[in-house]
Amino acid sequence: xxxxxxxxxxxxxxxxxxxxxxxxxxxxxxxxxxxxxxxxxxxxxxxxxxxxxxxxxxxxxxxxxxxxxxxxxxxxxxxxxxxxxxxxxxxxxxxxxxxxxxxxxxxxxxxxxxxxxxxxxxxxxxxxxxxxxxxxxxxxxxxxxxxxxxxxxxxxxxxxxxxxxxxxxxxxxxxxxxxxxxxxxxxxxxxxxxxxxxxxxxxxxxxxxxxxxxxxxxxxxxxxxxxxxxxxxxxxxxxxxxxxxxxxxxxxxxxxxxxxxxxxxxxxxxxxxxxxxxxxxxxxxxxxxxxxxxxxxxxxxxxxxxxxxxxxxxxxxxx
Numbered sequence: 001x002x003x004x005x006x007x008x009x010x011x012x013x014x015x016x017x018x019x020x021x022x023x024x025x026x027x028x029x030x031x032x033x034x035x036x037x038x039x040x041x042x043x044x045x046x047x048x049x050x051x052x053x054x055x056x057x058x059x060x061x062x063x064x065x066x067x068x069x070x071x072x073x074x075x076x077x078x079x080x081x082x083x084x085x086x087x088x089x090x091x092x093x094x095x096x097x098x099x100x101x102x103x104x105x106x107x108x109x110x111x112x113x114x115x116x117x118x119x120x121x122x123x124x125x126x127x128x129x130x131x132x133x134x135x136x137x138x139x140x141x142x143x144x145x146x147x148x149x150x151x152x153x154x155x156x157x158x159x160x161x162x163x164x165x166x167x168x169x170x171x172x173x174x175x176x177x178x179x180x181x182x183x184x185x186x187x188x189x190x191x192x193x194x195x196x197x198x199x200x201x202x203x204x205x206x207x208x209x210x211x212x213x214x215x216x217x218x219x220x221x222x223x224x225x226x227x228x229x230x231x232x233x234x235x236x237x238x239x240x241x242x243x244x245x246x247x248x249x250x251x252x253x254x255x256x257x258x259x260x261x262x263x264x265x266x267x268x269x270x271x272x273x274x275x276x277x278x279x280x281x282x283x284x285x286x287x288x289x290x291x292x293x294x295x296x297x298x299x300x301x302x303x304x305x306x307x308x309x310x311x312x313x314x315x316x317x318x319x
Contacts, residue, residue: 004213004289004317005031007181008126009173011138011148011209013199014185015192019217019309022301023185023293024137025052026309030317032068033310036132039125043118043138043147045073054303070131079117115150116167123170126179141199144182148174148207174209181212186280188219188273197283211288215313216277218295220270229267236260291316 004010005027012024021042028040039062042049050057055065060078062070125134138144151167151174174180182203186196200211224232234240242253281290293312296305 004181004183005034005036005133007133007179007212009122009134009136009180010212011136011144011180011182012185013138013141013144013182014215015195016140018185018187018192019293019300020140020185021048021052021137022306022309023183023215023217023313024135025049025306026313027183028069028071028133028135029053029066029306030310030314031133031135032066035068037068037070037130039070039072039131039134041072041074041122041134041136043074043136045075047073049073049137052301052303052306074118074121076114076117079121083117083120115147116170119147119151119174120166120170123173126173127169138182141184141195145199145202145206148182148203148209171208174207177210177212181210183213183215184211185215185217187217188276190276193276193280196280200284200288211284214280214284214288214290215293216280216290217293217309219277219292220266220273220295222270223266224263232260232263232267236264 010027012020012027014020014023025040028038031038040049042058047057049071053065053069053071055071058071058073060072060075062072064070122134122136125131139147151170184196184199186192196214203209203211236257277290284290291313293309293316296308298308299305
């Protein structure tokens with residue numbers, strides 16, 4: 001994990017609901033804390049990154065929200081305007097009129113056009129050296145492969161001309177493992193782990209982008225030792241529950257049983273999650289580092305949560 005932030009472009013993805021935006025925001029915060037100029041880009045502009053930093057909504061033009069830390073939201077039409085301005089020297093106008101309408105038609109008819117404008121903008125920021133690190137709050141696992149594979153598809157389809165040359169330099173950045181990587185976020189649950197394993201295989205088979213790291217989010221701590229579990233099991237016997245309920249300062253038998261049941265449930269959830277993470281490690285651990293972020297028994301979003309996740313990742317990166 002120690003070299004994760006040495007890359008220039010990091011795509012953070014995962015099944016919806018696993019905390020990928022928080023992890024992306026934490027990586028951006030961590031990079032900025034180490035003196036880097038960092039851009040955190042939200043590919044699907046829903047305001048989640050702004051909410052994570054508790055700042056005003058971002059737009060396509062990057063905005064600084066902390067020393068060294070900038071945020072933006074992707075806008076494919078704005079990306080098209082920028083591309084036309086930089087490459088064709090067209091004047092900047094509101095929607096570029098007929099060009100924008102033609103873009104809408106082509107983007108809907110030709111798979112990969114919107115993806116190219118998204119990935120191309122990110123690669124452009126890396127190529128131009130505007131930032132030391134670009135962290136992407138990317139699409140969820142069901143869509144990220146399509147985005148990353150779009151330059152490959154167009155490069156194979158178009159053999160000559162400007163379009164091929166444009167996708168070629170993008171691929172040079174995307175396929176350089178020292179420069180670019182994907183960070184998959186998961187949680188210790190069956191479906192997120194299954195999707196993480198499947199995505200890792202698809203990344204290798206359908207794109208040339210390197211899997212840089214796995215982040216297991218919301219990992220519960222080991223609450224009890226084996227010896228303590230044996231004590232809880234013994235206390236769960238009917239005679240023990242009755243004695244605890246009748247003792248000085250004790251509650252009702254139902255209350256005692258509820259507390260012991262909660263303890264047993266916590267152990268069971270922790271052990272089940274550990275089993276899923278062992279399966280993840282067995283499938284991918286030999287080729288990809290796995291970082292652990294503990295469950296936050298507090299508010300799980302906002303700047304405080306981002307700082308806590310950044311601190312946890314900092315410990316993992318130091319190992």
